[in-house]
Amino acid sequence: MKIKLDRTLCDGFGKCAVHAPTVFSLDEWGYASLERGLSADNDLPPELEQPALRALLDCPVHAIIERP
Amino acid sequence: MLALTTGAHPAVRPRLIRGQGGWEDRAAYEAAGGYQPGLAGADLIDAVAASGLRGRGGAAFPVARKLGAVAARAGEKVVLVNGEEGEPASVKDRWLLRARPHLVIDGALRAARAIGAGTVYFYVSDAAAAASLGTALAELPARLADLRVFQVEPGYVAGEETAAVNAINGRPAKPSEKPPRPFEEGIGRLPTLVSNAESVACLPGIAAGLPADTFLLTLGGAISRPGLYEVPFGIPVGEVTEVLGGLAGPPRGYVMGGYFAGLLNARGHGLPLDHDTLKGAGSGLGCGAITVLGPDDCPVGVAALLLAYFGRENAGQCGSCFNGTAAMAGVALALARGEAGPAQVRRLEHWCGFLPGRGACATLDGAVNVAATLLREFPAQVEAHLTAAGPGDACPACAATDFLTTDRPFASDPESITPHVEAAL
Numbered sequence: 316m317k318i319k320l321d322r323t324l325c326d327g328f329g330k331c332a333v334h335a336p337t338v339f340s341l342d343e344w345g346y347a348s349l350e351r352g353l354s355a356d357n358d359l360p361p362e363l364e365q366p367a368l369r370a371l372l373d374c375p376v377h378a379i380i381e382r383p
Numbered sequence: 384m385l386a387l388t389t390g391a392h393p394a395v396r397p398r399l400i401r402g403q404g405g406w407e408d409r410a411a412y413e414a415a416g417g418y419q420p421g422l423a424g425a426d427l428i429d430a431v432a433a434s435g436l437r438g439r440g441g442a443a444f445p446v447a448r449k450l451g452a453v454a455a456r457a458g459e460k461v462v463l464v465n466g467e468e469g470e471p472a473s474v475k476d477r478w479l480l481r482a483r484p485h486l487v488i489d490g491a492l493r494a495a496r497a498i499g500a501g502t503v504y505f506y507v508s509d510a511a512a513a514a515s516l517g518t519a520l521a522e523l524p525a526r527l528a529d530l531r532v533f534q535v536e537p538g539y540v541a542g543e544e545t546a547a548v549n550a551i552n553g554r555p556a557k558p559s560e561k562p563p564r565p566f567e568e569g570i571g572r573l574p575t576l577v578s579n580a581e582s583v584a585c586l587p588g589i590a591a592g593l594p595a596d597t598f599l600l601t602l603g604g605a606i607s608r609p610g611l612y613e614v615p616f617g618i619p620v621g622e623v624t625e626v627l628g629g630l631a632g633p634p635r636g637y638v639m640g641g642y643f644a645g646l647l648n649a650r651g652h653g654l655p656l657d658h659d660t661l662k663g664a665g666s667g668l669g670c671g672a673i674t675v676l677g678p679d680d681c682p683v684g685v686a687a688l689l690l691a692y693f694g695r696e697n698a699g700q701c702g703s704c705f706n707g708t709a710a711m712a713g714v715a716l717a718l719a720r721g722e723a724g725p726a727q728v729r730r731l732e733h734w735c736g737f738l739p740g741r742g743a744c745a746t747l748d749g750a751v752n753v754a755a756t757l758l759r760e761f762p763a764q765v766e767a768h769l770t771a772a773g774p775g776d777a778c779p780a781c782a783a784t785d786f787l788t789t790d791r792p793f794a795s796d797p798e799s800i801t802p803h804v805e806a807a808l
Contacts, residue, residue, distance in 0.1 A: 319560065319562065320560070321560040321743070322560055322700070322701040322702070322703070322741070322742065322743050323557075323558070323559065323560055323698075323700040323701055323743050324560075325701070325702060326702075327702050342702070342703045342706070342707070342737070342738070342741060344702055344703070344706040345702070346701070346702030346703045346706070346741075348703065348740070348741045351740075355561075355562055356562065382562070
């Protein structure tokens with residue numbers, strides 16, 4: 316599973332970091348990026364897929380997108 | 384405004400800078416060897432790879448890899464020649480498009496044929512560049528390809544490759560999150576080659592078997608001959624400031640790569656103008672613009688001006704960027720005014736480690752480069768501003784700087800280029 320976080324859409328709700336704190340890192344203003352070492356070009360480690368999916372489904376602005 | 388000189392380093396047989404002034408029409412370009420057959424298709428892409436040509440817009444991505452990636456896609460493709468030139472200190476793309484549009488068009492046609500594209504967009508913000516392209520295109524026979532000029536409002540982020548694609552697709556000229564990258568999905572959702580105007584202008588020479596070992600250097604700031612110079616890769620920074628800029632000895636420092644690579648102290652004098660060496664030294668060549676800092680330029684004040692620019696000119700999209708650039712600009716301004724303490728400088732250090740890569744485009748990284756290089760290259764000046772007794776004891780250069788209305792520090796103005804190449808080098 317590949318996911319992309321569109322930071323132009325992120326509004327800093329922070330739900331992603333609650334569900335998947337090792338996938339998403341928040342800055343001090345609450346805006347998310349993928350943790351270092353993760354990329355939209357590569358598959359997530361299998362153990363992170365479920366938390367990442369929870370984050371995807373819960374993002375209020377749909378900034379997390381599953382990639383083909 | 385000082386007139387900008389155009390010229391070439393004495394060791395260079397110029398291919399980009401033209402030896403006579405004025406607008407180069409089709410007849411003059413053809414008389415100089417333009418629009419001739421040469422290497423084409425896969426042979427041209429191989430020759431570009433062998434030449435080592437890297438993108439001249441700032442990121443220095445290998446041009447042959449971009450050409451190959453778009454060429455490998457099936458179906459219809461598009462070329463976007465990027466002449467927007469958002470870096471205020473750089474003037475090369477606007478000069479090329481204003482003075483030598485046929486060189487850029489020739490290169491664009493070769494790129495389009497090599498990757499199988501039928502449509503070419505020339506993406507510019509400079510009205511004079513757009514007019515020059517329009518006149519040049521009217522000199523060409525119809526049906527060479529679908530050649531269009533697209534003019535956009537100028538802006539730092541407008542030249543980012545996805546911003547350019549978005550603008551042509553009818554959206555605001557702001558960057559998108561990647562992927563997809565334009566080579567996968569660009570104009571009209573088609574695979575799109577986005578290439579800087581100077582990169583494209585190197586292709587006719589490569590097609591004729593010439594090397595691409597020179598680049599256009601915009602040299603500005605505290606020198607007697609600011610200008611646009613064609614120079615060989617690898618010569619020391621000090622050689623261009625002395626031989627071309629007319630400066631004796633090392634200056635106080637530099638702003639490198641437009642604004643993007645940030646500040647560099649006097650050690651830059653001995654560093655070669657080469658992407659990898661400068662990157663290894665914690666700096667960068669970027670789009671090839673270097674601003675020389677003189678005795679009246681305080682590095683702290685310069686960083687404050689540049690960070691304020693990033694705070695204003697970012698796309699306002701990614702939270703880490705619009706917050707981070709504003710926060711760093713705030714600390715730099717407080718420092719310049721003698722109002723910052725060690726805790727604020729520690730926060731600046733923290734942001735320099737934490738914020739890189741947290742935007743959809745590289746604008747935030749450019750701002751971090753400015754802050755990080757200020758701290759690394761000029762620690763004594765930072766320290767001196769910290770220990771200022773207060774606003775009244777501030778640095779004289781900073782006290783004389785108008786931080787509120789200096790909106791494009793060290794900007795190069797294409798209007799100020801003298802119409803004739805000076806031979807005084």
